[in-house]
Amino acid sequence: MKLVYTDVLVIGGGLAGMRTAIGVKRRGLDTIVLSLVPAKRSHSCAAQGGMQASLGNSVMGRGDNEDVHFEDTVKGSDWGADQKVVRMFTHVAPKAIRELAAWGVPWNRVRQGDRESVINAERVVITEDPRTHGLITARDFGGTKKWRTCYTSDGTGHAMLFALGDQTIANGIPVMERMEAIALIHEGGRCYGAIVRNLVNGELTAFVARATTIATGGYGRIYKVSTNGIICEGIGAAIALETGQAQLGNMEAVQFHPTAIVPAGILTTEGCRGDGGILRDVDGHRFMPDYEPEKRELASRDVVSRRMTEHIRAGKGVKSPYGDHLWLDISVLGRAHVEKNLREVKDICHYFLGIDPATDWIPVRPTQHYSMGGIRTDHTGQSPTLKGLFACGEASCWDMHGFNRLGGNSVAETVVSGMIVSEFIADFCRGDGSDINIPTRLVGEFLEREQAALNHLQQGGGTETSAPIRKRMEEIMIDKVGIFRTGEELDEAVSELETLIERSRKIGVRSQASGANPELVGAYRLQKMLKLALCVALGARERTESRGAHFREDFPQRNDRDWLNRTLATWPDEQATLPKLDYESIAVDDMELPPGFRGYGTRNHLDHPDTEQRVAEVERIRSEKPDADRFELQKTLMPFDHLLPEKYRGRNERVEIDHE
Amino acid sequence: MNESSMSDETHSTPRRLTINILRHNPSDPGSEPHMASYQIDEIPGMTLYIALNRIRDEFEPSLQFDFVCRAGICGSCGMLINGRPDLACRTLTEKLDPEITLAPLPVFKLIGDLSVDTGEWMRAMSERLETWVHQNEAVDPDRLEEPMDPDLAEEIYELDRCIECGCCVAACGTARMREKFVGAVGLNKLARFRLDPRDQRSDEDFYELIGDDDGVFGCMSLLGCQDVCPKDLPLQTQIAFLRRKMVKA
Numbered sequence: 001m002k003l004v005y006t007d008v009l010v011i012g013g014g015l016a017g018m019r020t021a022i023g024v025k026r027r028g029l030d031t032i033v034l035s036l037v038p039a040k041r042s043h044s045c046a047a048q049g050g051m052q053a054s055l056g057n058s059v060m061g062r063g064d065n066e067d068v069h070f071e072d073t074v075k076g077s078d079w080g081a082d083q084k085v086v087r088m089f090t091h092v093a094p095k096a097i098r099e100l101a102a103w104g105v106p107w108n109r110v111r112q113g114d115r116e117s118v119i120n121a122e123r124v125v126i127t128e129d130p131r132t133h134g135l136i137t138a139r140d141f142g143g144t145k146k147w148r149t150c151y152t153s154d155g156t157g158h159a160m161l162f163a164l165g166d167q168t169i170a171n172g173i174p175v176m177e178r179m180e181a182i183a184l185i186h187e188g189g190r191c192y193g194a195i196v197r198n199l200v201n202g203e204l205t206a207f208v209a210r211a212t213t214i215a216t217g218g219y220g221r222i223y224k225v226s227t228n229g230i231i232c233e234g235i236g237a238a239i240a241l242e243t244g245q246a247q248l249g250n251m252e253a254v255q256f257h258p259t260a261i262v263p264a265g266i267l268t269t270e271g272c273r274g275d276g277g278i279l280r281d282v283d284g285h286r287f288m289p290d291y292e293p294e295k296r297e298l299a300s301r302d303v304v305s306r307r308m309t310e311h312i313r314a315g316k317g318v319k320s321p322y323g324d325h326l327w328l329d330i331s332v333l334g335r336a337h338v339e340k341n342l343r344e345v346k347d348i349c350h351y352f353l354g355i356d357p358a359t360d361w362i363p364v365r366p367t368q369h370y371s372m373g374g375i376r377t378d379h380t381g382q383s384p385t386l387k388g389l390f391a392c393g394e395a396s397c398w399d400m401h402g403f404n405r406l407g408g409n410s411v412a413e414t415v416v417s418g419m420i421v422s423e424f425i426a427d428f429c430r431g432d433g434s435d436i437n438i439p440t441r442l443v444g445e446f447l448e449r450e451q452a453a454l455n456h457l458q459q460g461g462g463t464e465t466s467a468p469i470r471k472r473m474e475e476i477m478i479d480k481v482g483i484f485r486t487g488e489e490l491d492e493a494v495s496e497l498e499t500l501i502e503r504s505r506k507i508g509v510r511s512q513a514s515g516a517n518p519e520l521v522g523a524y525r526l527q528k529m530l531k532l533a534l535c536v537a538l539g540a541r542e543r544t545e546s547r548g549a550h551f552r553e554d555f556p557q558r559n560d561r562d563w564l565n566r567t568l569a570t571w572p573d574e575q576a577t578l579p580k581l582d583y584e585s586i587a588v589d590d591m592e593l594p595p596g597f598r599g600y601g602t603r604n605h606l607d608h609p610d611t612e613q614r615v616a617e618v619e620r621i622r623s624e625k626p627d628a629d630r631f632e633l634q635k636t637l638m639p640f641d642h643l644l645p646e647k648y649r650g651r652n653e654r655v656e657i658d659h660e
Numbered sequence: 661m662n663e664s665s666m667s668d669e670t671h672s673t674p675r676r677l678t679i680n681i682l683r684h685n686p687s688d689p690g691s692e693p694h695m696a697s698y699q700i701d702e703i704p705g706m707t708l709y710i711a712l713n714r715i716r717d718e719f720e721p722s723l724q725f726d727f728v729c730r731a732g733i734c735g736s737c738g739m740l741i742n743g744r745p746d747l748a749c750r751t752l753t754e755k756l757d758p759e760i761t762l763a764p765l766p767v768f769k770l771i772g773d774l775s776v777d778t779g780e781w782m783r784a785m786s787e788r789l790e791t792w793v794h795q796n797e798a799v800d801p802d803r804l805e806e807p808m809d810p811d812l813a814e815e816i817y818e819l820d821r822c823i824e825c826g827c828c829v830a831a832c833g834t835a836r837m838r839e840k841f842v843g844a845v846g847l848n849k850l851a852r853f854r855l856d857p858r859d860q861r862s863d864e865d866f867y868e869l870i871g872d873d874d875g876v877f878g879c880m881s882l883l884g885c886q887d888v889c890p891k892d893l894p895l896q897t898q899i900a901f902l903r904r905k906m907v908k909a
Contacts, residue, residue, distance in 0.1 A: 037726070038779030040824055041734040055805075095801035102799035102806075104792065104858060106816040109808050134807025152817050158733065159820055166792035169783060177779045178771075200771055201687055229728045263705060266731040321704070340814075344733065351732055351750040352705070467717050511721045515687040516772050519721035650802040 001444050002205040005436075006032045007429050009193050009209035011181045011236055013039030015157070015414035016393025017215035018164045018173075023422020024211075025171045029429055032207065033168070034179040034196060036231050040165045043217050043229035044414060047157025048344055049271030050139060050149035051415075052408035053093035056654050057110050057135040059128055060147035065654070066090040067630055068145050071593060073406060076143045076300050078548035078558060079595040080250065080372075080402025080566070080586070085379050087592070087640040089400045089409075089416050094652040096415045097136065097150055103163045106152050107136040108341075118276025118333055120296065121286065132655055139341075140274040141407040143300035143600070149408035154269050154344045157411055164415070180235065182524065184212065184243050184389065185438065185446045191246075191389035192438045194239070195450045201515045204451055206443045210434040211425045213381075213390040214240060215418075218371030222533045223482075224474035226368040227260050227267040236395045238528035240375045241535070241579070246386040247568040249376035249397030249584075251532065252539035255405055255549045256305040256483050257369030263322035264352045265367050268345045270407035273297040275341060277330035279308065280361065281316040284327075292600055299600035302404040302549040305366035306601075309483050312365075320363065327361035334358070366483060370394065370410060372401045372549065373536070376568055376584075379643050380428075381421030385570075387433065390425055392417035399566065403548025423645035457523050462508030466519075466526045469500050469507070473526075473533055476500075481537050486553050490541035497537055498577040501530040535569040535579050542581055543567065558605035560595050564588065588614050592638035675702040675758050679711060681723070682763040685772045695761075696720070708741065708748035708762070712774075724772035732890065735825030738765050739774050745827035745888045748774075765830040778826040785842050789869050791849045793859045808857070819852035819898065821891050828895065831884030840874040844885035844895040847876055851898040854905070863909035866902075876903045 008024045010017045013035030021031045033039065056064035069090040074081055101107055112133035117126050119140075141149040152159040168175060181194040185206065193208040219234025220226035240246040258279075259268045273279070278286050279297055291307040292299045299307075308326055311317070317324030330338055330345070335358040338346055342357070349357045375383060375391035377398055383389040392398070393414040400413060428434055456462075480493035504527045511519045545559035546552050564586050569579040588594055588610040595611050597603045621636055628636070631651070635641070641649055677700050684693035698715045709730045716723045725748070728736040732750035739748050740763040742756065753760065768776035785791075828844040835841045850866055853859040870876045879899050886896040 037728055037734075037736060038782065038824075040782070041728045041736045041779075043728065043734075045734050045823075046729050046731065098799065098801040098803075098805045102793070102795065102801075102858065104853075104856060106808075106813045106820055106856075108817075109810040109813045111810040134809060136805055137810075152813075152820070155733075155817070155821060158823070159817065162820065163793075166786065169786045170790070170792040175783070177777075229734065230730060231728055264707075264731075347750075348731060351752070352707070354752075509721075513685075513688070513722050515685070516724055516775075517722065518716060518724065652802060653804050655804060 001447055002203065003440070003443065004032070004205060004207045005209070006030050006207065007210050008425055009207050009212045010034065010215060011194060011213065012215035012217065012395065013175050014042035014044040014215060014217055014393065015161055015164055015411060016418045017213070018168045019415045019418025020213050020215060020392060020422045020425065021173045022164070022167055022171055023419060024426050025173055027426035029426055031173055033173060033175040034181060035175055035177050036180055036199070038177050039168065039175045040161055042161060043232050044161045044411065045158045046229060046267065047411045048154040048267065049141065049269035049274065050151035050156045050408050051097060051160070051411045052141070052144070052148045052406065053097040053150055053412060054090065054146070054148055055094055055097065055136055055138065055150065056146070057132045058137045058147055059126060060140065061138050062657065064146035064148055065630070066652070067634065069093065069148060072144045073400065073409060074593045075598040076404050076406040077402025078404055078598065079560070079564065080253070080547055082379070082399045083591050083593065083638060084640045084643060085398050085400045087638065088379065088420060088644055089413065091644065092416045092419060092648050093412050095648060096412065096419060100160060100163055100415065101136065103167055105159045105163045107150055108152055110135050110137040121276070121278055121332060129657055131657060135655060139271055140298065141270050142273065142295070142298045142304065143406045149274065151271065153340065154271055154342050160411060160415070181239055183446060183450050184239050185443055186243050186245065186386060187438055187442060189245065189385070190387045192436060195447050199516060199521065202517060204447055206447050208436060208438070208443060210429045210436060211388050211390055213392065213421070213425060214375055214395050215391065215393045216395045218394040219529070219532050220368050220371060222473060222477050222529050222536070223368035224478040225265040227257055227265060228368070233525055233529055234371070234532045235525060235528055237374055238532055240389065240391070241531055241569070241571045242528070243386060244570060244572040246383045246389055247376040247570050248535055249373055249399060249566050249568055250403065250539070251373035251535040251569055252543055252550050252567060253372035253403045253548060254368060254536060255301055255370035255372060256366040257301060258304040258308055258366050259328050259364040260367035260369070261348065261353060262320060262325040262363040262365050266348050266352060267369070268328060268348065268362060268364065269342070272328055272330050272342060272345060275337065276333055277328055278332060280327040280329050281311060282318045283316070287311050287316065295600045300404055301407060303601040305483055306551060308366055318363065325363045325365040328364045329361045330357050331359055331361070368478070370405055372403060372405055373397055380424035381417060382424065382428070388428070390421055392421045403550055420645060420648065423647065454520065454524065457507060457509045457520060458512055460508065462506045464503050464506045464508065466504070466507050466523045469504055470522070470526050473497065473500055473530060477533055477536070481540055484551055484553050485540055487541065490537060493537040494534065494541055497530060497534050501534065501577050504530055531571060531579070538578060538581060539567045539569060556604060560608035560611065561606050564595065564608050590638055592634070594618060677702050677711065677753060678759045679715065680759070680761045681773065683773050684770065686770055687772070702753055706753045708751045708753065709737065711753055712748070725774040733823065735823030738778070738825040738827045738830065739763065740765060740830070745830040747825060747890045765826050767829050767835050768826055778824065781826070781829070782824045782845070785846045789842060789846050789850055791853065793853065793856060794861050795858055796860055816852060816856050819848055819855065819893065822848055822893055823891060825890060827888045827890060828885035831888040833880055833882045833884065834878045838874060838878055841878045842870065842875055844899065847902055848893055848895055848898050851902050863905055867906050867909040870902070871906050871909065876906050
């Protein structure tokens with residue numbers, strides 16, 4: 001048996017994984033990163049528009065701070081988020097962006113004086129203060145009170161990923177490419193590493209580690225049309241699920257991005273609308289202000305995607321051979337702006353649509369984009385039910401996004417959670433509980449079991465092929481577990497997916513190649529993806545309310561009374577066709593921001609019985625301390641400092657300019 | 661506004677494409693490099709990403725190729741398309757003749773069929789050239805960031821846009837002769853760090869890294885790199901500029 005020992009095994013070489021590896025390496029631990037592809041090709045590179053951090057440098061972000069970022073994020077989550085984790089996140093985000101600046105990310109900077117911008121389809125002049133000249137600037141994004149999204153043109157993820165990739169190399173961290181973790185090694189409620197398949201030669205290796213971190217991103221590719229890269233198949237989350245012990249949280253919370261191009265499904269950034277781009281219908285009419293007079297195109301993504309779908313259903317879509325779509329118009333921003341700040345969008349339009357967005361409208365439609373759900377962790381990033389297993393970034397349910405993530409908060413989460421979780425992993429590895437107490441024999445059994453399963457796919461005489469099963473799964477997910485959901489359709493989805501999972505157990509792979517074997521890879525991944533699809537569909541069927549991105553036409557109300565909770569899915573019985581669902585309630589009585597109206601979308605919710613009391617309590621605390629500064633007040637409402645690693649507790653400096 | 665690209669093609673009869681692929685699996689002792697030919701019907705908006713997946717799904721489950729973002733952003737799918745290095749995912753078949761020939765990028769280690777190991781090559785280049793910001797003082801992330809001129813930040817981003825796809829290396833005459841030549845990708849990276857005030861290395865330091873025939877003096881100025889760069893990076897200017905600076909260093 002091929003066996004490799006390390007302190008910290010990091011599965012996933014995107015932003016979250018690499019930042020975690022850098023963090024633990026700096027704490028003196030040995031670490032190995034496993035990646036399906038060269039790390040700099042990870043899907044993190046596709047993040048275009050930017051990263052939220054409340055620096056408040058630009059005049060349009062003046063007055064911004066952690067408190068405002070916190071409120072925006074909690075409202076965005078439709079109160080599904082863990083508010084303490086949101087606090088940890090918003091507190092560390094400015095540090096993350098400054099660290100990345102020091103590591104070379106060429107963030108766009110504030111330029112003093114006047115510049116023209118487009119706000120609500122009108123040209124306005126913005127005047128920047130000379131005292132902020134050269135500091136990191138920000139653009140507007142959906143669901144935010146301030147311009148908070150820091151960016152490098154529309155290649156933010158790329159610039160961040162390359163800076164972190166280079167830091168990984170500078171720190172001498174090995175990144176093993178084309179390596180796929182296909183099972184976790186665990187015993188007695190403790191994770192000890194993973195069985196890993198070499199995608200080039202097909203060989204299996206057991207990686208045994210004190211701590212194992214999954215940072216493999218989302219599971220968007222269970223949907224037929226997704227903005228996600230083709231490697232975003234959720235395999236990291238699936239191998240956690242297959243332990244029967246680790247829990248997946250809120251898998252039904254799936255985000256649709258309003259503006260992916262039709263038909264390719266490639267993203268055009270929210271920065272298009274943040275910078276002033278507008279949505280138009282078949283008549284060229286700008287329809288969003290009709291639905292959302294306050295935030296218009298810049299309501300949260302769940303709301304804009306629903307409004308667009310509603311408008312298409314009302315017959316206002318543009319007919320095309322690929323179904324109805326709407327138009328995104330960024331020509332209003334002018335050629336100079338498009339060519340400087342939206343150049344990836346321009347390239348994508350040029351190569352995939354043959355149009356020039358500085359003059360032509362872009363055909364767009366809401367498309368699967370982000371997985372709020374993932375491996376459930378506590379605030380340290382560790383699984384509460386499988387010790388030694390950590391997760392961060394999109395693969396995790398940490399849970400700062402609840403039922404809807406704000407644009408610009410995902411790349412921010414990758415690095416922030418990598419910073420925070422790596423410190424807790426290092427603490428864990430320094431403690432007694434991290435000893436590797438697993439017999440080699442048992443490790444061997446895990447490896448043999450995986451080898452046997454692969455052999456069975458190739459030689460078990462199976463009669464099914466994976467391509468049609470996969471195609472059907474993707475169709476079911478987009479047709480029946482999409483933006484608008486109903487109990488009837490979800491019933492159909494669940495039962496048909498159960499049939500598919502049974503069929504997937506009878507797949508026979510035609511190609512007997514021992515090394516790289518794309519057909520074999522497709523087969524074992526499909527079996528795992530179907531489990532995730534069932535977690536999403538069953539979670540959605542059982543959740544008889546609407547919250548964030550999860551919208552039930554038969555239960556359109558957000559129901560805090562019965563559903564202010566987090567869905568937890570486990571898969572204890574390997575042969576079962578359904579996961580087991582449990583629920584973890586979200587307490588109202590220590591919320592800093594008790595549930596209420598988000599300020600956009602439809603005002604329609606049923607209160608939790610504790611809400612009224614908590615609202616009164618928060619009011620009382622605020623009124624009793626009229627002179628308290630915002631830090632003191634915050635600390636009284638919901639202390640969180642003690643949850644952060646000590647090195648990240650310091651206050652964030654901001655440029656001091658009086659409000660004029 | 662332009663709607664023509666969406667409606668025109670659907671009415672005409674689809675073209676029959678012949679896609680010739682240079683196939684070889686070096687890990688299989690019985691494999692010999694050979695051309696294999698596949699026929700598929702073109703569909704509107706078809707890219708080589710769609711075409712290759714169709715060939716794999718319908719005819720050849722063992723066919724190897726690499727895609728990740730399929731949006732021209734990640735640089736995974738560099739290959740020779742009718743002899744010229746380019747990104748396959750954003751290449752529309754309608755822009756090509758109905759007979760298309762695909763081969764793996766040269767210079768890089770072949771993994772199988774159209775898949776090559778750019779990752780190992782790029783990491784070795786990065787380690788050799790130390791392609792990261794060299795800063796002596798630790799930065800306190802609680803404090804305000806160092807200001808930077810907005811124009812300079814944009815100039816750095818311009819060079820930072822390289823996606824390490826390997827097209828420039830595949831198109832490089834020197835890289836085919838000198839195994840250790842760092843290529844336009846390497847030289848562009850050092851030009852990027854040289855421009856960045858956060859990197860405290862001097863021209864003498866850079867000279868140590870690229871002041872030889874494996875570096876900036878190995879370039880024969882054929883400039884295939886500039887011709888094929890999918891991101892239109894100003895490679896020619898950067899190489900010329902670096903060479904001038906390195907002569908002075």
